Amino acid sequence: MLVEPTHPGNIGAVARAVKTMGLQRLVLVNPKKFPHYEASKRAAGAESVLQTAVLTDDIQSAIADCTLVLGTSVRDREVSWPTLTPNQAAADVMGHLRQNTVHQVAILFGRESSGLTNGELALCQQQISIPANPQYSSLNLAAAVQIVCYELRMAAHAESEQADGQKRSLSTAELRRAAATKQQLEGHLQHLQQTLESLDFIKSKPPTMLMRKLTRLYNKAQLTVEEVQILRGILTAIQDRETRS
């Protein structure tokens, strides 16, 4: 998923990077120019990726059904998120696919000039940071996509060597152990924020820093559907007390 890419040539180069690594799905969030002949030219034989690309102006709804969302960055941020190398991230993604029969993974790449905003990174459960020269860390957008997709392909290769690809339907117990979707996570975090406000634990508005830290904590935990249910049950119990008192 490319967030507000400026140069159509980069979109084409990204399509090529994606397809050479055996991937196909590309989501474009508010591209400056698309479709564009520069994109088609640089895509070379990967025009099909451009043709099936999803255009959107809303990241939140684009990732609503995702069970795992990763964001890429080269810089350190104020709140330091758990940062993975592309190699570690690919292993995590494979683990996620293995453990969750229902899954949809999104990887966000930011603007050429400034990457992802802190708000966008806060939507991600994990952050991928590509190790680069500290004196010149400005990777081209398509180059970053190429590296991440390459690691995914390498990891998938390793995986398929020991694979048994049977499909089967899920039991209720498995559904409860399934990874929570982004929407379910958001629901929990909103519920948590309301509860903390009613407890006067959050006094300042907006409660950015604390909520960002809590978001990071629950992202790290990669909650299951059942865990979200338990946590929201606790929040409801706290709120019931508040109402009665």
Added chain:
Amino acid sequence: MLVEPTHPGNIGAVARAVKTMGLQRLVLVNPKKFPHYEASKRAAGAESVLQTAVLTDDIQSAIADCTLVLGTSVRDREVSWPTLTPNQAAADVMGHLRQNTVHQVAILFGRESSGLTNGELALCQQQISIPANPQYSSLNLAAAVQIVCYELRMAAHAESEQADGQKRSLSTAELRRAAATKQQLEGHLQHLQQTLESLDFIKSKPPTMLMRKLTRLYNKAQLTVEEVQILRGILTAIQDRETRS
């Protein structure tokens, strides 16, 4: 080392790929157009790599002083050379540097259209093959260079992390970001259990199953010292309310 690159834009993109990964030396064998404004434009902040690039029309003499020469290809050849993934090749290069005080390593990348000739590959001790989609394996030249240089940087990183095993004292910020100890985790879980009991959320005794699930959840999250402080702060706020009501 780029052998007969056709597009000056690719030369610039390669320079950028090389520099972002902390490398510098670029050799151009018979480039079609160089220097060229397209190369400079795509190099972005890596103009220095272009300025110091070595121009030659003779591969043989260019690699004469090399102690290790690797060639890249995506296709299988009639004569199948020992083929390495970029990952394996980087490990080999590091091993070579470690074992040879005098060393110079060259990595050859072929033409955009047709790669390296069999004659050129015969000059190489090893062949690197980038795993790609069999239906569309046409990586952009700079993308291929980016992947190989990325693997070199990752391998060099791993190497240097082993090398400097120095210990140092931690800053306060680092201490807060440090992983919580088992004891701190236990303290949080006991506090959580007490709070849930006072909320009548836990009714049965012992509350084994629920607490086991919550323990698992917070174990997964790999809490930091600061996160334990935040969570216990919230629990204290809930308990304060309980006492007052």
